[in-house]
Amino acid sequence: MKKAGFIFIIFLLAVTFRLNAQIDPGSIARVEDGKVIYQLDLTWSDSQKRQVVELFDLDSTVWQKVGSGASTIILDSAEWYVHKLDRNKIELSKPLERKPAVHLNKFDIMLGNENWKTPPGYVDQEKVIYGFNSFSKNNVYRYNKGIVQLFLPGNTRAKKVFIAGSFNEWDPQRTAMQRVDSGWIIKIQLKPGKYFYKYILDGRWTTDPNNRFEENDGMGNMNSVLYLPNFQFKLNNYKNAKKVVVAGSFNNWNRNELRMRRTSEGWTLPLYLRDGTYSYKFLVDDQWITDPDNETTRKDMLGNQNSVIAKGDLHVFKLKGFEQAHRVMVAGSFNKWKSDEFPMKRVPDGWELPFRFSPGNYEYKFIVDGRWMTDPANPFTIGEGDVTNSVLAYKANYTFKLTGHANARTVIVTGSFLDWNPQGYKMIKKDGVWTFPVYLKKGKHLYKLIVDGRWILDPGNKLWEQNEYGTGNSVLWVE
Amino acid sequence: MGISLWFLIGYNGRTKRTDPVISTIQGSAGSEATLIEKTDTATIIIPLKRIGKLYLIEAKIDGEEGNLVFDTGASGLVLNETYFRHYVSMGEHSSGGITGGVENTQRITVDNITVGPLKFRKIPGNMVNLGHIENRRGIKVLGLFGFELIRQYEIQIDYAHNQMRLFPIDKKGDLLNRSTGFKADYTQKIEETKNIVFIKARIGDKQLRFCLDTGAETNVLSTDLPRSVLQTVTITRTSRLRGAGTAYTEVIYGRMNELAFGDTTFTGMETVITYLDHLNDSYGKLIDGMVGFDFISKGTFCINFVKNQMGIAYLKLNDQ
Numbered sequence: 001m002k003k004a005g006f007i008f009i010i011f012l013l014a015v016t017f018r019l020n021a022q023i024d025p026g027s028i029a030r031v032e033d034g035k036v037i038y039q040l041d042l043t044w045s046d047s048q049k050r051q052v053v054e055l056f057d058l059d060s061t062v063w064q065k066v067g068s069g070a071s072t073i074i075l076d077s078a079e080w081y082v083h084k085l086d087r088n089k090i091e092l093s094k095p096l097e098r099k100p101a102v103h104l105n106k107f108d109i110m111l112g113n114e115n116w117k118t119p120p121g122y123v124d125q126e127k128v129i130y131g132f133n134s135f136s137k138n139n140v141y142r143y144n145k146g147i148v149q150l151f152l153p154g155n156t157r158a159k160k161v162f163i164a165g166s167f168n169e170w171d172p173q174r175t176a177m178q179r180v181d182s183g184w185i186i187k188i189q190l191k192p193g194k195y196f197y198k199y200i201l202d203g204r205w206t207t208d209p210n211n212r213f214e215e216n217d218g219m220g221n222m223n224s225v226l227y228l229p230n231f232q233f234k235l236n237n238y239k240n241a242k243k244v245v246v247a248g249s250f251n252n253w254n255r256n257e258l259r260m261r262r263t264s265e266g267w268t269l270p271l272y273l274r275d276g277t278y279s280y281k282f283l284v285d286d287q288w289i290t291d292p293d294n295e296t297t298r299k300d301m302l303g304n305q306n307s308v309i310a311k312g313d314l315h316v317f318k319l320k321g322f323e324q325a326h327r328v329m330v331a332g333s334f335n336k337w338k339s340d341e342f343p344m345k346r347v348p349d350g351w352e353l354p355f356r357f358s359p360g361n362y363e364y365k366f367i368v369d370g371r372w373m374t375d376p377a378n379p380f381t382i383g384e385g386d387v388t389n390s391v392l393a394y395k396a397n398y399t400f401k402l403t404g405h406a407n408a409r410t411v412i413v414t415g416s417f418l419d420w421n422p423q424g425y426k427m428i429k430k431d432g433v434w435t436f437p438v439y440l441k442k443g444k445h446l447y448k449l450i451v452d453g454r455w456i457l458d459p460g461n462k463l464w465e466q467n468e469y470g471t472g473n474s475v476l477w478v479e
Numbered sequence: 480m481g482i483s484l485w486f487l488i489g490y491n492g493r494t495k496r497t498d499p500v501i502s503t504i505q506g507s508a509g510s511e512a513t514l515i516e517k518t519d520t521a522t523i524i525i526p527l528k529r530i531g532k533l534y535l536i537e538a539k540i541d542g543e544e545g546n547l548v549f550d551t552g553a554s555g556l557v558l559n560e561t562y563f564r565h566y567v568s569m570g571e572h573s574s575g576g577i578t579g580g581v582e583n584t585q586r587i588t589v590d591n592i593t594v595g596p597l598k599f600r601k602i603p604g605n606m607v608n609l610g611h612i613e614n615r616r617g618i619k620v621l622g623l624f625g626f627e628l629i630r631q632y633e634i635q636i637d638y639a640h641n642q643m644r645l646f647p648i649d650k651k652g653d654l655l656n657r658s659t660g661f662k663a664d665y666t667q668k669i670e671e672t673k674n675i676v677f678i679k680a681r682i683g684d685k686q687l688r689f690c691l692d693t694g695a696e697t698n699v700l701s702t703d704l705p706r707s708v709l710q711t712v713t714i715t716r717t718s719r720l721r722g723a724g725t726a727y728t729e730v731i732y733g734r735m736n737e738l739a740f741g742d743t744t745f746t747g748m749e750t751v752i753t754y755l756d757h758l759n760d761s762y763g764k765l766i767d768g769m770v771g772f773d774f775i776s777k778g779t780f781c782i783n784f785v786k787n788q789m790g791i792a793y794l795k796l797n798d799q
Contacts (some may be wrong), residue, residue: 025716026715026734027734029717029731030714031709031710031712031714031752032710033706036714036717036729036731055715056716058716097702097729097754099726106552106695107612107694108720109730109753120531121531169531170531171641172776444614444619446614462564462565463562464561465610466560466562466610477619
């Protein structure tokens, strides 16, 4: 059975670079004599090479091509000159563009490319799955009852110190820090989640010198990263262990990332973890163990037992009948379609599985003795034929509606929330009205309806804007 | 017209009620635009809301409430067609875009618009698609607000207090107030075309003409500038911005290491280097670049269109 398609990536992990892996853009690129010149080093690590490609929007084949020895190379259909400085250092150059093919307006230039949907320095909280802090001093960060306290030691000669970040619109004058004997302190009420910030000492911006996590905002600026926790992993005892790590489905079972801290009772790690259902284990001195204080465990296909945590509100997956089946599983976009992770439990009239989610639109299927099937009790689906999935709009906050097309055979809604997948959500006709409930995050959404193959604006919505194809998209704001 | 409205006009926390008087300004479309304004010497305050590096002004336009981007790179009022499509078009107007690009704009007349404590009637404006600003910045944008509707005041843009202050002036440009409390550290004669302000600044030994553009989230330099100018910029990123299809334009992001304005040199301001010829057309003047938010954030700017003068009072640390 072919695995269902349309797997939309919801597990987008925010990439946190460590400081030491950062490249310095200013020392790489320069504009000189009407040319843009990049000085590249062939000995850089793969991660540094990737950063250079991303930061300067270069063709990803650049590293392979500059290593070839050719004096001119073609990157993205433009000619570049390669000048060898020494064995490992290369200068790559190209004349500045004189007559561009596209005339951008001012806002297009400022707004940057498509990848910057969240403005530089801001966080799309709905994309943050997990995160933790790493400070080099104990007393510089505290989070209790929704109030974060940050402390900047020293700098007592400064006249004024402010903190600015994603939580105060990066306003350099809104949040003044208070001077104490040994430095500067600030308390701010903030919800759990991810934030960027910087300190401003007498007008001079600086990252937090005691925070090991910094991220490039995509414009060449570094910001300190703060995760305000809503969860704590705890392992009691094991006091003789040298090292304890927690890993799970939320971080792709990375065993080198979430190192727990020693406490008087054992080990702990506070972190931010988005609502959802996750498998995890502790790695105690290279030995994997389940959480001894968590009774909820689940076997994976290989027979390994994992602990399970579930955060958020409860949803129960239910499949009626199939009493003769031996094994019924549920898989979906919430677990990257892993067929072996979530077995359903037998109940008197069929099968069920209590599950916890964060609000969102999830695609899923049941797997009955190896056979993939949509949920017979759920009329809402996406896709066609074999690649049809059930859709659960968990905590739906909007319902698309179309009236006046009672004779249409199919009506599909698609839009920015589905990356404009033309298969889209199949609307259901009831009493002559086509509907589809969805969860839409706060902000603006663009969409269109496809009635028997014809793309139309939503006739029930007077807001629309022109798109790049010279037609329109309906506009919807979710407050 | 039978209008008898009362306004609240605040300054430094004090509020004051004044009788409104109606005066008129001539709309560029030939219609008679009416500004309902106050005539005594009290200051008009327009709060500026900051989202990232954009200034937003709360406005109500024929019943629709929302934000206008304070964009002095736009001549006057530009509305987002998503919300105002129902306006009767006064004919297509297809000059280089009013927002600095080639796009279709339509001339319209707005019946009622309230901007802070100011109320206007029958205001001519342009209508374009501003969906791209909304889509990339996640904010609802009713339109853009340039200097046109406030050019009969002395205008102070005060970054430290997130507000714009308007002071009534006479025909010679002299203040009706005795004092506005503003003391310029530096003043310069400005050039003006279509309500857009151009100033002079130096990079290296070159004197350059910049558009003062509050809608520019970073400063902009033209790729056509001499090498001695561009070499002063530290490059932090490059990007290819795509239009429809596969065509693209190169944009270089960096930091300006030296921009001298009068006796003061600014360092480390964000800038973009890109091709600007098409923007020259829309501004109606050849420019070498734009100075935007980072420049505005250096202090309080005072602009007087009658005297063609701009002053800046630099932000001192103890102002903060």
